[in-house]
Structure formats: structure tokens, C-alpha cells
Amino acid sequence: MTVDTSSTGDAGVGAGAEQLAVAAAVAAGESVLSRRFGSPITLVAPEDLAGSGPATVVRARVVSSSFALPRTLVIKHYPDQPAAGADPFAQEAVSYQLFTALSPDERMCPELLAHDGRDRVLVLEDLGRTPTLEDKLYARDSRAAERALLSWARSLGRLHANTAGREADFNALLRRLGGPAKSDSGGVDELCARVPSLIQERLGIPVPDEVRAQVTAALEQSRSAGFRAFSPVELSPDNNLVTGQGVRFLDFEYGCVRSALVDAAHLRLPFASWPDALALPAGMSEAMIAAWRAEVVGIWPAFADDEVLATHLTASELLRVWLITGEELGALNLSRHAAPVSREAAFVTWWRDLAKHAGYVRMTAVPEFAARVAAALAARLGPHADLAFYPAFR
Template sequence: MTVDTSPGTEDEHDPAVTALPVSGTEAVDAAVRAAETVLTRRFGSAIGLVDPEALPGSGPATVVRARIAASPFGLPRTLVIKHYPEAPPRGAADPFAQEAVSYQLFTALPAEDRMCPELLAHDGSLRVLVIDDLGRAPTLWDKLRGQDARLAERALLSWARSLGRLHATTAGREADFEALLRRLGGFVPDDDTTPAVACARLPALLAETLGVTTPDDVRAYAEYVCESSAASAYRAFSPVDLSPDNNLVTSGGVQFLDFERGVVRNALVDAAHLRVPFAACDDARALPTGMSEAMIAAWKAEVSGVWPALGDNDLLTAHLLDQQMLLVWVTTWADLGGVAADVSPGRVAALVSFWKDLGTYAERGGKDEVAAHAREVASALNARFGPGLEQPLYPAFR
């Protein structure tokens, strides 16, 4: 595939253009000024923005919705600005570059294959990108905390399908992603080393915190999964942050919004989140029985065309168990690796659920020792932080 690097500007590295670090109320004004500059350069005529509205966000960007005062170019009435005033340390991953390149990758695709807003303009020197405004559609989190179980179920299945389409349309495009990232001056990140750290250190942490010994066979299996995951042939783009508040539920399906950590990696790492939903979220809650299986089926339907081997249920199930185990280990290491006393009861309840589910799936997959170890960890977590810990359902399913 030949990637069109537009939209953008020809002076992405113009030394005369510098981003101004801002804070407080100045941040919105700085974002609007940067957006007006990049849009004017992009379209060759002055474009003014009015009625700026700061949007919530937990990342390093200032996010603003603004209205176009007047434009002869058929641009949307409103647009969204993401401004990253602070550059990262040298050699560190740059969330602006990763997000801008992610949007470039998708904007080069036909509209029907795009699971995110369209990129309208960006500038590497101003560290700003301007994207289409999808409006005030509800997020996936809004659906999960609502009162309608049927709407929440449809939203989850739409999310799984969109995730599968995202993987299918970006499979085999790792070189394009890296080329765009280098052009923008971004640092091409290596595969995440956190799984390797978790596999090496979690057994000692479980012994110290919970008094649970990890059998050698279970440890060896985890190490094998960790090594094979990085070498997987099923590589595609991933937003990495799969939190439900980063996905808009629109009439055209779920749209992904946040690509600050976007990378190309093993797509099955993302698919494991269908079994361990929203594992990294502090308020992760349970889904109804059978929901994960339905989501996996929706994801599989989208990716089996590009990865026919995953149409084999036995092979896919084995891969999902591998990644489910790795995700549970990484999540547990992240939660208990600091001061265990600081972990909230709700978060420990989620860990108990994750380990119980791992035990169930491992037993189905013939991994009896993994299943026994998972149940022992779940029991020990409940005894250490409970008793009686139980992960509640999302409000829509109560």
C-alpha cells in the first residue's frame, strides 16, 4: 500500500514555527491558535475558529471542540483540536507523533474502512492535529453505565466488530506506520517489555504477597507465551488504550478516539481484552455470562478474511488462552507491584474475577496446572483482601 501522508503541512519541521508550552486557561487559546494556523496553511486561506469548548481528557493533550466561523472549503461546521505543547524527552515515545501517524494511517483508507474521525490537518512543529468532530454521541462507557441492557449489549458487539475491522484493515501495514512515524520525527517504540517483566517477577510477588507458589510448568508456560506473543504473525494496529470512554457509539458503529499510545503489535493482545474486558481500567466490572464469547465471535468474523487460520476455533481458542493468561499476569503485576495495601477492594475484586475466569478457560483448554494455579491465586486474593470480594456487573446489566 502507498500511504498518502496528507493531510498535513509542508513545513512540519520549519524551525521558525515553535510550540509554546502553556498551562491553565491559556491552553485552550493556544490550541485554537495552533489549529487556525495549520488549517490556514493546509487550505491556503484564513480559517477562523470560534466558540471553543474544552473537552475532558486524561492524557497530555489539550482537547478542544471549536466551530469554524466561515470556510469556502466544505469543512465540517465543528472540529476537534488536540494540542500537545510539551515535547517528550529525547528518545522517548511521543504521544503526539503516535496519534498523528495513527490518524494518517486511517485517513489513507477508504471512508468505509475508517474506524475513527478523519484527520483534517496536522503540524509537527506546532504539535497539533485537527480532526473531524463526531458530535456528542455517547461513549461505550455511557452505554455500560446506562439502564438498557440491550443497548449496552449491542454497543459491546459493535465495539468488538470495530476492533476486528481495525485489525483487518491495518494487517501487514507495520512498515507504513513506522515510515510515517519516522517522517514526523517520532521514536519507533520497541515491543512493550512489561509482559517480560511480569512473567519474570510475578511469581515472587505472589509468594510474598499471597503465599502462593507458582509451579515450574506454569512459569515456563508464561515465559513461552511472552516470547511467542512478540513474534506473532498476527500483527496489526492497536490503540493500546481500550478503555470504554475512548470509544464513541455512532450510527455507523463504534469509533475509536484516542491513539496517543497507538502502535502495531500482536492483534491477539487486543482480542484478549474481550475475555478480560477493560482490564486496565480502575473501575472494570463484570459482563453477563456469554457476552465475551459473543464479542469474540464478532471480532473473529472481521479478521478471519485476512488471517484464515484464526477461523479454526481450536487454534483461536488456544491463542486467546495464551493472551488471556499474559494479560492477567501483567494486570496483577501492575496492581500489586506497588504497595498492596493501596489497592482498592473493587480493584482486587476485579483481579479475583480475572483469575477465576482464567482458571475456567485453562481447564477447558486442557491446561490443568494453569487452572489450579489460577484458582489458588483467586482464593488467596480473596482471603488476603476480602473475604467475599465479588466484581459487580456494569450498571446496564444489573
């Protein structure tokens, strides 16, 4: 007998592995819920939500029970132990615990309903089939995209305001769960130190000592005790749901407490760490900054002063551009004309905007240097090296 194998192979094996992962997630979810409520709870109709991180993410329906559980839940299951360093399960579990202790109006994320360190599973409130911020940016409705971006900025500000002063709580929860302390500064000093030689090598531009000093000051600002609050770290638009109550944040696998100004740099460089980052129209960034400031100024009154806020934001912008340059400049293709949606075009726009903003706050040597970097990049990449807008604003 000849066996027809044309319909089997890697795809079938992959599908089988996914089904096993979904089944394991459901079983872990049922186990932690049953222990949490003291009676068997059955989950049915699982839907793989295809999480991009190390967790299997599943939506499942709750079979009717006597408990006040929602009809559907989201399960995040981390089947593998971390190799070394920070544990994404512990980071996420502690992040959700921190928010679940707040009132619903202060939460800015789904509620954590149950979790278990042995099974490495989280059971979360299901916010439903809600569009993401990415969906809004890639749709063709500019007003809806604008509303979503302002909601995102307000939610980010509320997230910072509601978690300011809670670093000790976060660290205590992390110790209780057995997770090592998470630092967002690993390798940053070395990366910063590599940037001058990288810019010299790729663009032929020496970095003045005054610019290096400004970068050092920006790095010190990012590590200072002031303005510290919880950060999701991963601020990609696909990690944010646009709900009727405002934007809600997802995926806290890298969550930590750090300077809120590190996140606020994304108000100047929208979603720059996201590989698909594009540009926003004139005035949009300023409107987002105003929305964020309105939420945090009660906690940090210094930001009521326009000059103080602009100086701090520009320092954060400088550090963000500097670090991304260290991470990516070596891999950029500077030998061809850049498409408006390319990472190369993003670098031209980011350095050009940094020059403008640094000039506004009279930051020593940075405006001239940033303008030189932007011009050198543009000269290599051609006349169309300006970053395109997101589709919603074209």
C-alpha cells in the same frame, strides 16, 4: 484599600491556565488549517473537551469559508516536547495518518483533516456529542449496552483486519515525522520475572515451572510476526464513541503495531487495564469474541478453528492477567473484605476465569495454579469478592 481575595486563588489560576491552553490550541489549529488550504480560516466558540492525556482537546466552530470543511472540528494540541522516549504527538499523528489513507468504511476513527509537527497539532473530524461506551455501560439499558459492546468488538476486529500487513507503512510514517520507533514491550520481561516472587510473598503460593513456561510461551506469542495489526493500546470504554455507524476509537497517543491477540485479551477481560473495570454477564464475552472473529477470519483463516482461537486467546488472557498482577498485586489491600466494585474483587474474578478457560484448552498446570491464586485471594478478601457487573447489567 483592602483587596478582597476570597474569589481568587488556585482555582482562578487554574482556570486562567486552561483558557490560555485553549487559546493556544485554537491558534495552532487556525495556523495549520490556513497553511493547509492556503487562506485564513477562523475558529470560534471553543469548547474545552478536557482530554485526560498530555494534549489540550478543543471543539471549535469554523467561520464560513469557501472550503469544504465541517461546521465544527476537534483540535488536539501537544504544547510540550516529550521528555524522552516515544512522542505521544508523533504516535497519534501517525496513527490517524494510517487510518485517513483508508476508505471511510475502513477507518474506525475520526478523519485527520490537518496536522503539523512544528505546532504539534492535529485537526480532526468532529463526531459530535455522541455517547461513549462508558456511558452505555453505566446507563440502565442492558440491551443498548449489549449492542454497544458487540459493536465495539466488531469495530476492534475491523480495525485489526484493515491494518494487518501495514506495519511498514506505520513505521515509515513515524520516521517521516521524526518519532522514535514505539515498542509495547518495554519492561515486560522484567515485570514478568517479578510476578512469581510477588505471588509467593503476598499469597504464599509457589509458581510451578510449568506455569512459568506457559507465561514465557504467551509472551513469545505476543511478539511473534503473526497476527500483527494496529492497536490503540488504550482500550478504555471512555475512549470509544458509539455512533450510528458503529463504535469509533479515539486517543492514539500510545498507538502502535503489535499482535492483535494482545488487544483480543480484552474480550476475555473486558477493559481490564481501565481502573474502573467491572464484569459482564454470562455469554457476553463469548458473543464479543464471535463478533471480533467474524471480522478478522478473512485475514487470519486459522481463527476459523475454534480450538486454535481458544488456545491463542487463553494464552493472551494468561499474559494479561500475569502482567496486571505484576503491576498491581503489591498495592492491593488484602487485609479487608473487598467490595464488589473493587480492584481486589477484579483480581479474584480474573484469576478464577483464567482457571476455567485454561482448563478448557488443557493448558499445562495453569488451571490448578490459577484456581489456587483465586482461592487465596478470596480467602483474604471475604465472601463478597466477586466482581460486580457494570450498572447496565445489574
